[in-house]
Amino acid sequence: MRPSFHPRLLNGRTGDPALYVEALHLPDAVLFDCGDLSALSPRHLLRVGILAVSHAHMDHWADFDRLLRLLIGREKRLSVVGPEGFARRLRHRLQAYTWNLADRIPAELAFEVTEVTPSALWSRTQLSLHSGFEPEALDSLPATPDGSVLSLGPLRLRAAVLDHGTPCLGFALEEEAHLNVWRTHLEARGLPTGPWLAGLKAAIMAERPDDELIPVYARASEARQASTHRLAELRDLVSVTPGQRLAYLTDFADRPANRSAAISLARDADTLFIEAPFVAEDAAIALDRQHLTTQAAGEIARAAGVRRIEPFHFSPRYPGQEERLMAEVARAAGRESLSPP
Structure with missing residues:
Protein backbone atom coordinates (compact mmCIF):
# COMPACT_ATOMS: atom_id res chain seq x y z
CA MET A 1 0.00 0.00 0.00
CA GLU A 176 -10.58 6.76 6.49
CA ALA A 177 -10.81 3.47 4.63
CA HIS A 178 -9.71 3.48 0.99
CA LEU A 179 -12.47 2.77 -1.54
CA ASN A 180 -11.32 1.90 -5.05
CA VAL A 181 -13.60 1.31 -8.03
CA TRP A 182 -12.81 -1.65 -10.31
CA ARG A 183 -13.07 -0.15 -13.80
CA THR A 184 -12.86 -3.60 -15.35
CA HIS A 185 -16.00 -4.59 -13.41
CA LEU A 186 -17.77 -1.46 -14.63
CA GLU A 187 -16.89 -2.27 -18.23
CA ALA A 188 -17.94 -5.89 -17.86
CA ARG A 189 -21.36 -4.79 -16.55
CA GLY A 190 -21.77 -2.01 -19.11
CA LEU A 191 -21.93 0.67 -16.41
CA PRO A 192 -20.51 4.17 -16.95
CA THR A 193 -17.95 6.05 -14.95
CA GLY A 194 -19.20 9.36 -13.58
CA PRO A 195 -20.34 11.30 -10.51
CA TRP A 196 -22.70 8.49 -9.46
CA LEU A 197 -19.68 6.57 -8.17
CA ALA A 198 -19.23 9.10 -5.36
CA GLY A 199 -22.74 8.22 -4.15
CA LEU A 200 -21.94 4.53 -4.35
CA LYS A 201 -18.78 4.99 -2.26
CA ALA A 202 -20.66 7.11 0.28
CA ALA A 203 -23.35 4.44 0.64
CA ILE A 204 -20.75 1.73 1.22
CA MET A 205 -18.83 3.87 3.73
CA ALA A 206 -22.08 4.61 5.61
CA GLU A 207 -22.93 0.87 5.65
CA ARG A 208 -26.31 1.51 4.06
CA PRO A 209 -28.70 -1.48 3.65
CA ASP A 210 -28.54 -3.72 0.60
CA ASP A 211 -31.90 -2.52 -0.73
CA GLU A 212 -30.74 1.13 -0.90
CA LEU A 213 -31.28 2.37 -4.47
CA ILE A 214 -28.28 3.94 -6.17
CA PRO A 215 -28.85 6.11 -9.28
CA VAL A 216 -26.42 5.40 -12.12
CA TYR A 217 -25.53 8.23 -14.50
CA ALA A 218 -22.53 9.47 -16.47
CA ARG A 219 -23.22 13.22 -16.12
CA ALA A 220 -24.73 15.32 -13.33
CA SER A 221 -27.41 16.58 -15.72
CA GLU A 222 -28.70 12.99 -16.09
CA ALA A 223 -29.17 12.39 -12.35
CA ARG A 224 -32.94 12.99 -12.20
CA GLN A 225 -33.75 10.55 -14.98
CA ALA A 226 -31.12 7.98 -14.00
CA SER A 227 -31.93 4.31 -13.64
CA THR A 228 -31.28 2.80 -10.22
CA HIS A 229 -29.70 -0.39 -8.92
CA ARG A 230 -29.86 -1.99 -5.49
CA LEU A 231 -26.71 -1.44 -3.46
CA ALA A 232 -26.34 -5.21 -3.10
CA GLU A 233 -25.89 -5.46 -6.89
CA LEU A 234 -23.11 -2.87 -6.92
CA ARG A 235 -20.95 -3.71 -3.91
CA ASP A 236 -18.55 -5.85 -5.95
CA LEU A 237 -17.60 -2.78 -8.01
CA VAL A 238 -15.74 -1.30 -5.04
CA SER A 239 -12.88 -2.71 -2.98
CA VAL A 240 -12.44 -1.47 0.59
CA THR A 241 -9.03 -1.45 2.27
CA PRO A 242 -8.29 -0.10 5.75
CA GLY A 243 -6.88 3.41 6.08
CA GLN A 244 -3.48 3.87 7.66
CA ARG A 245 -2.88 4.54 11.35
CA LEU A 246 -0.15 6.32 13.27
Whole structure:
Protein backbone atom coordinates (compact mmCIF):
# COMPACT_ATOMS: atom_id res chain seq x y z
CA MET A 1 0.00 0.00 0.00
CA ARG A 2 1.27 3.46 -0.87
CA PRO A 3 2.07 5.33 2.37
CA SER A 4 -0.50 8.02 3.18
CA PHE A 5 1.36 9.43 6.18
CA HIS A 6 4.78 11.05 5.93
CA PRO A 7 5.95 11.69 9.51
CA ARG A 8 9.11 13.56 10.53
CA LEU A 9 10.56 13.23 14.01
CA LEU A 10 11.99 16.74 14.02
CA ASN A 11 14.76 16.37 16.59
CA GLY A 12 15.78 12.77 16.25
CA ARG A 13 15.47 10.20 18.99
CA THR A 14 17.23 12.24 21.66
CA GLY A 15 16.03 15.82 21.10
CA ASP A 16 12.89 17.60 22.24
CA PRO A 17 9.74 15.74 21.18
CA ALA A 18 8.02 17.07 18.05
CA LEU A 19 6.45 15.03 15.27
CA TYR A 20 5.30 16.64 12.02
CA VAL A 21 2.92 14.53 9.92
CA GLU A 22 1.97 15.26 6.34
CA ALA A 23 -0.77 13.25 4.65
CA LEU A 24 -1.00 12.41 0.98
CA HIS A 25 -3.19 14.84 -1.01
CA LEU A 26 -3.97 16.90 2.12
CA PRO A 27 -2.83 20.54 2.31
CA ASP A 28 -2.80 20.67 6.12
CA ALA A 29 -0.38 18.90 8.43
CA VAL A 30 -0.61 17.66 12.02
CA LEU A 31 1.99 18.64 14.64
CA PHE A 32 2.41 16.57 17.78
CA ASP A 33 4.21 18.55 20.50
CA CYS A 34 6.46 21.54 19.85
CA GLY A 35 9.52 21.37 22.06
CA ASP A 36 11.85 22.56 19.27
CA LEU A 37 10.48 23.53 15.85
CA SER A 38 13.66 24.97 14.35
CA ALA A 39 13.86 22.09 11.85
CA LEU A 40 10.64 23.25 10.16
CA SER A 41 10.61 25.96 7.51
CA PRO A 42 7.99 28.72 7.70
CA ARG A 43 6.22 27.10 4.76
CA HIS A 44 5.82 23.86 6.69
CA LEU A 45 4.79 25.57 9.92
CA LEU A 46 2.07 27.51 8.12
CA ARG A 47 0.54 24.21 6.98
CA VAL A 48 -0.19 23.05 10.53
CA GLY A 49 -3.94 22.40 10.78
CA ILE A 50 -3.96 20.58 14.13
CA LEU A 51 -1.58 21.12 17.03
CA ALA A 52 -1.79 18.18 19.45
CA VAL A 53 0.15 18.76 22.66
CA SER A 54 0.67 15.86 25.04
CA HIS A 55 1.34 18.08 28.08
CA ALA A 56 2.99 21.36 28.98
CA HIS A 57 6.43 20.26 30.20
CA MET A 58 8.95 22.61 28.59
CA ASP A 59 10.57 20.06 26.29
CA HIS A 60 7.16 19.45 24.67
CA TRP A 61 5.86 23.03 24.55
CA ALA A 62 8.77 25.50 24.56
CA ASP A 63 8.80 26.47 20.88
CA PHE A 64 5.13 27.32 20.43
CA ASP A 65 6.10 30.98 19.98
CA ARG A 66 7.94 30.17 16.75
CA LEU A 67 4.61 29.02 15.31
CA LEU A 68 2.68 31.93 16.85
CA ARG A 69 4.94 34.56 15.34
CA LEU A 70 4.41 33.18 11.84
CA LEU A 71 0.63 33.04 12.24
CA ILE A 72 0.19 36.67 13.33
CA GLY A 73 -1.06 38.62 10.30
CA ARG A 74 -2.49 35.55 8.57
CA GLU A 75 -6.10 34.42 8.46
CA LYS A 76 -6.01 31.19 10.42
CA ARG A 77 -8.18 29.06 12.68
CA LEU A 78 -5.95 26.49 14.34
CA SER A 79 -7.34 23.49 16.20
CA VAL A 80 -5.41 22.74 19.39
CA VAL A 81 -5.81 19.62 21.53
CA GLY A 82 -4.32 19.33 25.00
CA PRO A 83 -4.96 17.90 28.46
CA GLU A 84 -7.05 19.41 31.25
CA GLY A 85 -6.33 23.10 31.81
CA PHE A 86 -4.56 23.57 28.50
CA ALA A 87 -6.70 26.51 27.32
CA ARG A 88 -5.71 28.38 30.46
CA ARG A 89 -2.03 27.63 29.83
CA LEU A 90 -2.30 28.80 26.24
CA ARG A 91 -4.06 32.00 27.33
CA HIS A 92 -1.27 32.79 29.80
CA ARG A 93 1.28 32.16 27.06
CA LEU A 94 -0.49 34.54 24.70
CA GLN A 95 -1.03 37.17 27.39
CA ALA A 96 2.73 37.40 27.91
CA TYR A 97 2.68 39.73 24.88
CA THR A 98 1.11 43.15 24.39
CA TRP A 99 -1.67 43.20 21.78
CA ASN A 100 -2.61 46.90 21.74
CA LEU A 101 -1.99 47.07 17.97
CA ALA A 102 -4.02 43.96 17.16
CA ASP A 103 -6.88 46.06 15.72
CA ARG A 104 -4.55 47.18 12.91
CA ILE A 105 -4.13 43.59 11.71
CA PRO A 106 -7.05 42.74 9.39
CA ALA A 107 -6.47 38.99 9.39
CA GLU A 108 -8.05 37.10 12.29
CA LEU A 109 -6.08 34.43 14.11
CA ALA A 110 -8.04 32.08 16.36
CA PHE A 111 -7.06 29.05 18.41
CA GLU A 112 -9.82 26.56 19.12
CA VAL A 113 -8.72 24.48 22.11
CA THR A 114 -10.23 21.13 23.05
CA GLU A 115 -9.25 19.68 26.42
CA VAL A 116 -9.37 15.88 26.58
CA THR A 117 -10.11 14.72 30.12
CA PRO A 118 -11.66 11.67 31.85
CA SER A 119 -14.97 13.56 32.15
CA ALA A 120 -18.06 13.01 29.97
CA LEU A 121 -17.74 16.46 28.37
CA TRP A 122 -14.57 17.96 26.91
CA SER A 123 -14.43 21.74 27.24
CA ARG A 124 -13.68 23.85 24.19
CA THR A 125 -12.37 27.42 24.24
CA GLN A 126 -11.63 29.97 21.54
CA LEU A 127 -8.78 32.50 21.86
CA SER A 128 -8.85 35.14 19.11
CA LEU A 129 -6.40 37.89 18.21
CA HIS A 130 -9.07 40.57 17.74
CA SER A 131 -10.44 39.95 21.22
CA GLY A 132 -6.97 40.20 22.74
CA PHE A 133 -6.91 36.41 23.16
CA GLU A 134 -9.47 36.56 25.93
CA PRO A 135 -11.14 33.14 26.36
CA GLU A 136 -14.54 32.55 24.75
CA ALA A 137 -16.35 29.36 25.75
CA LEU A 138 -17.47 27.13 22.88
CA ASP A 139 -19.95 24.26 23.04
CA SER A 140 -18.45 21.32 24.90
CA LEU A 141 -17.66 18.14 23.00
CA PRO A 142 -19.18 14.91 24.34
CA ALA A 143 -16.44 12.41 25.14
CA THR A 144 -16.45 9.51 22.70
CA PRO A 145 -15.82 5.86 23.62
CA ASP A 146 -12.89 5.60 21.20
CA GLY A 147 -11.40 9.00 22.08
CA SER A 148 -12.19 10.68 18.75
CA VAL A 149 -11.54 14.42 19.07
CA LEU A 150 -11.22 16.10 15.67
CA SER A 151 -11.28 15.44 11.96
CA LEU A 152 -9.01 16.94 9.33
CA GLY A 153 -10.33 16.04 5.89
CA PRO A 154 -10.21 12.22 5.77
CA LEU A 155 -8.15 12.04 8.97
CA ARG A 156 -9.42 11.44 12.47
CA LEU A 157 -7.50 12.33 15.64
CA ARG A 158 -8.05 10.21 18.74
CA ALA A 159 -6.65 10.83 22.21
CA ALA A 160 -6.37 9.09 25.57
CA VAL A 161 -5.39 10.42 28.98
CA LEU A 162 -2.19 8.89 30.41
CA ASP A 163 -0.58 9.52 33.79
CA HIS A 164 2.83 11.22 33.98
CA GLY A 165 2.31 12.67 37.44
CA THR A 166 0.24 15.14 35.44
CA PRO A 167 -2.33 14.33 32.75
CA CYS A 168 -0.56 13.59 29.49
CA LEU A 169 -2.27 12.75 26.21
CA GLY A 170 -1.43 9.94 23.86
CA PHE A 171 -2.64 10.32 20.28
CA ALA A 172 -3.60 8.26 17.26
CA LEU A 173 -4.09 9.62 13.75
CA GLU A 174 -6.25 7.48 11.49
CA GLU A 175 -7.17 7.68 7.85
CA GLU A 176 -10.58 6.76 6.49
CA ALA A 177 -10.81 3.47 4.63
CA HIS A 178 -9.71 3.48 0.99
CA LEU A 179 -12.47 2.77 -1.54
CA ASN A 180 -11.32 1.90 -5.05
CA VAL A 181 -13.60 1.31 -8.03
CA TRP A 182 -12.81 -1.65 -10.31
CA ARG A 183 -13.07 -0.15 -13.80
CA THR A 184 -12.86 -3.60 -15.35
CA HIS A 185 -16.00 -4.59 -13.41
CA LEU A 186 -17.77 -1.46 -14.63
CA GLU A 187 -16.89 -2.27 -18.23
CA ALA A 188 -17.94 -5.89 -17.86
CA ARG A 189 -21.36 -4.79 -16.55
CA GLY A 190 -21.77 -2.01 -19.11
CA LEU A 191 -21.93 0.67 -16.41
CA PRO A 192 -20.51 4.17 -16.95
CA THR A 193 -17.95 6.05 -14.95
CA GLY A 194 -19.20 9.36 -13.58
CA PRO A 195 -20.34 11.30 -10.51
CA TRP A 196 -22.70 8.49 -9.46
CA LEU A 197 -19.68 6.57 -8.17
CA ALA A 198 -19.23 9.10 -5.36
CA GLY A 199 -22.74 8.22 -4.15
CA LEU A 200 -21.94 4.53 -4.35
CA LYS A 201 -18.78 4.99 -2.26
CA ALA A 202 -20.66 7.11 0.28
CA ALA A 203 -23.35 4.44 0.64
CA ILE A 204 -20.75 1.73 1.22
CA MET A 205 -18.83 3.87 3.73
CA ALA A 206 -22.08 4.61 5.61
CA GLU A 207 -22.93 0.87 5.65
CA ARG A 208 -26.31 1.51 4.06
CA PRO A 209 -28.70 -1.48 3.65
CA ASP A 210 -28.54 -3.72 0.60
CA ASP A 211 -31.90 -2.52 -0.73
CA GLU A 212 -30.74 1.13 -0.90
CA LEU A 213 -31.28 2.37 -4.47
CA ILE A 214 -28.28 3.94 -6.17
CA PRO A 215 -28.85 6.11 -9.28
CA VAL A 216 -26.42 5.40 -12.12
CA TYR A 217 -25.53 8.23 -14.50
CA ALA A 218 -22.53 9.47 -16.47
CA ARG A 219 -23.22 13.22 -16.12
CA ALA A 220 -24.73 15.32 -13.33
CA SER A 221 -27.41 16.58 -15.72
CA GLU A 222 -28.70 12.99 -16.09
CA ALA A 223 -29.17 12.39 -12.35
CA ARG A 224 -32.94 12.99 -12.20
CA GLN A 225 -33.75 10.55 -14.98
CA ALA A 226 -31.12 7.98 -14.00
CA SER A 227 -31.93 4.31 -13.64
CA THR A 228 -31.28 2.80 -10.22
CA HIS A 229 -29.70 -0.39 -8.92
CA ARG A 230 -29.86 -1.99 -5.49
CA LEU A 231 -26.71 -1.44 -3.46
CA ALA A 232 -26.34 -5.21 -3.10
CA GLU A 233 -25.89 -5.46 -6.89
CA LEU A 234 -23.11 -2.87 -6.92
CA ARG A 235 -20.95 -3.71 -3.91
CA ASP A 236 -18.55 -5.85 -5.95
CA LEU A 237 -17.60 -2.78 -8.01
CA VAL A 238 -15.74 -1.30 -5.04
CA SER A 239 -12.88 -2.71 -2.98
CA VAL A 240 -12.44 -1.47 0.59
CA THR A 241 -9.03 -1.45 2.27
CA PRO A 242 -8.29 -0.10 5.75
CA GLY A 243 -6.88 3.41 6.08
CA GLN A 244 -3.48 3.87 7.66
CA ARG A 245 -2.88 4.54 11.35
CA LEU A 246 -0.15 6.32 13.27
CA ALA A 247 0.17 6.54 17.06
CA TYR A 248 2.20 8.91 19.25
CA LEU A 249 2.80 7.91 22.86
CA THR A 250 5.12 9.77 25.18
CA ASP A 251 5.71 10.58 28.85
CA PHE A 252 3.79 8.12 31.00
CA ALA A 253 4.63 5.73 33.80
CA ASP A 254 4.71 1.99 33.24
CA ARG A 255 1.59 1.15 35.21
CA PRO A 256 -1.26 -1.21 34.23
CA ALA A 257 -3.85 1.51 33.53
CA ASN A 258 -1.39 3.42 31.36
CA ARG A 259 -0.38 0.29 29.47
CA SER A 260 -3.99 -0.62 28.79
CA ALA A 261 -4.84 2.86 27.45
CA ALA A 262 -1.66 3.02 25.36
CA ILE A 263 -2.18 -0.42 23.81
CA SER A 264 -5.79 0.40 22.96
CA LEU A 265 -4.80 3.66 21.28
CA ALA A 266 -1.94 2.08 19.29
CA ARG A 267 -3.80 -1.07 18.29
CA ASP A 268 -2.81 -2.20 14.75
CA ALA A 269 -0.99 1.06 14.01
CA ASP A 270 1.15 1.10 10.89
CA THR A 271 3.68 3.24 12.76
CA LEU A 272 4.04 3.76 16.49
CA PHE A 273 6.16 6.59 17.84
CA ILE A 274 6.76 5.65 21.46
CA GLU A 275 9.05 7.06 24.10
CA ALA A 276 11.81 4.80 25.46
CA PRO A 277 13.92 7.07 27.68
CA PHE A 278 15.54 4.49 29.97
CA VAL A 279 17.28 1.17 29.43
CA ALA A 280 15.67 -1.90 30.94
CA GLU A 281 18.07 -2.17 33.88
CA ASP A 282 17.12 1.35 34.98
CA ALA A 283 13.45 0.47 35.50
CA ALA A 284 13.47 1.92 39.03
CA ILE A 285 14.68 5.29 37.73
CA ALA A 286 12.08 5.20 34.95
CA LEU A 287 9.26 4.53 37.38
CA ASP A 288 10.44 7.26 39.75
CA ARG A 289 10.41 9.74 36.84
CA GLN A 290 7.17 8.31 35.43
CA HIS A 291 8.61 7.31 32.08
CA LEU A 292 8.93 4.06 30.14
CA THR A 293 11.92 1.78 29.75
CA THR A 294 12.97 0.30 26.43
CA GLN A 295 11.46 -3.01 27.56
CA ALA A 296 8.11 -1.46 28.41
CA ALA A 297 8.02 0.37 25.08
CA GLY A 298 8.72 -2.82 23.17
CA GLU A 299 6.15 -4.81 25.12
CA ILE A 300 3.46 -2.18 24.49
CA ALA A 301 4.27 -2.19 20.78
CA ARG A 302 4.11 -5.98 20.68
CA ALA A 303 0.79 -6.14 22.54
CA ALA A 304 -0.69 -3.50 20.22
CA GLY A 305 0.38 -5.43 17.12
CA VAL A 306 1.97 -2.44 15.43
CA ARG A 307 3.75 -2.79 12.12
CA ARG A 308 6.63 -0.35 12.61
CA ILE A 309 8.15 0.95 15.85
CA GLU A 310 9.90 4.32 16.12
CA PRO A 311 11.31 4.82 19.64
CA PHE A 312 12.25 8.35 20.68
CA HIS A 313 12.78 10.63 23.70
CA PHE A 314 15.95 8.76 24.67
CA SER A 315 17.46 10.06 27.91
CA PRO A 316 20.72 12.06 27.66
CA ARG A 317 22.17 9.78 30.35
CA TYR A 318 23.06 7.30 27.56
CA PRO A 319 25.27 9.28 25.16
CA GLY A 320 26.36 7.28 22.13
CA GLN A 321 24.17 4.31 23.12
CA GLU A 322 21.30 4.75 20.68
CA GLU A 323 21.92 1.33 19.13
CA ARG A 324 21.65 -0.28 22.56
CA LEU A 325 18.30 1.35 23.29
CA MET A 326 16.98 0.43 19.85
CA ALA A 327 18.08 -3.17 20.30
CA GLU A 328 16.40 -3.44 23.70
CA VAL A 329 13.11 -2.14 22.27
CA ALA A 330 13.38 -4.63 19.39
CA ARG A 331 13.99 -7.60 21.71
CA ALA A 332 11.05 -6.69 23.93
CA ALA A 333 8.87 -6.36 20.83
CA GLY A 334 9.95 -9.82 19.64
CA ARG A 335 11.89 -8.55 16.63
CA GLU A 336 15.43 -8.91 15.41
CA SER A 337 15.59 -5.22 14.61
CA LEU A 338 13.34 -2.20 14.16
CA SER A 339 13.75 -1.98 10.41
CA PRO A 340 10.34 -1.68 8.77
CA PRO A 341 9.11 -5.06 7.45
